Amino acid sequence: MNLEQLLASFPHPVGPLRILIVDDQAVNIRALHEVFRGRFEVLMATNGEQAIALCREQRPDIILLDVVMPGISGHEVCRRLKADPETRNIPVIFVTSQSQEGDEALGLEIGAVDFISKPINPVIVSARVRTHLALKLQSDLLRSIAMIDGLTKVANRRKFDEELDLNWRYCLRERRPLSLVLLDLDYFKQFNDRYGHQEGDHCLISVAEVLSDSVRRPRDLVARYGGEEFVGILPDTDCRGATSRAEVIRAAVKALKIEHLGSAVGKVVTISAGVATQIPDFGSTHQALLAAVDQQLYRAKHDGRDRVCATEIT
Ligand SMILES: [Mg+2]
Structure with a gap:
């Protein structure tokens, strides 16, 4: 399958592919830019520091x-990118004028996918880049399928674990608050007993849709946490903001007016939610945040359900 066919087969639209060119010599950047301009979005960096910063901010599809560069060498840039979960999956192709085999072996060992030698041959460079882009997109697609909950189509628990870790690091770096919202459908066992599991599944799907509509900034994530539990990751959101978002979700689920005569808190499906917020610091992990949000959900249920309880870890 070529690149265009692959892009067309994606279940969701893929924006213009981004390629990052890193070289300390303007003439080399110009030559590569000439090959890719018009067909890809081309990002450029003239040193290692800049390259790493661009990778974190712009997430190129290939580098x-x-x-050989003054300051951080290309090998070191590659090492750092591969050590960071946020940039680990971006394929790196080394562009080198040295053709020593030892160099290539080292490059592969630290995670590069290929080599191109200078002076570049436009046809070869273009073909290799397209091949590696196609492979990268295929693995992105497989990963995204493996990370989706089959019933509700929101992220699954595995994706949640991965994203929580990434967002923890992001908020730690940026000194920003990280909030979690954990919610549970009230008396869902009674719902299934009365209306059957098929209706139960429909109910879960409807609630997941409400969540996806309410939690939709680019870094936010909604995931199915367990049977009838869902969780939202809200980076860059303080406790007040997360609590009001949870209240919006609670109201929106109620507004679905899904009949639930087995509930002790009303005649329609409702949710209970816990909220916990923390500004990550180097001395702690996200375990305390997870425990806190769990505790708040327990409190919301214990205090009568159909409500939101929140706490801030300081
Ligand atoms: Mg150089």
């Missing part, structure tokens, strides 16, 4: 990386 063409010069080996």
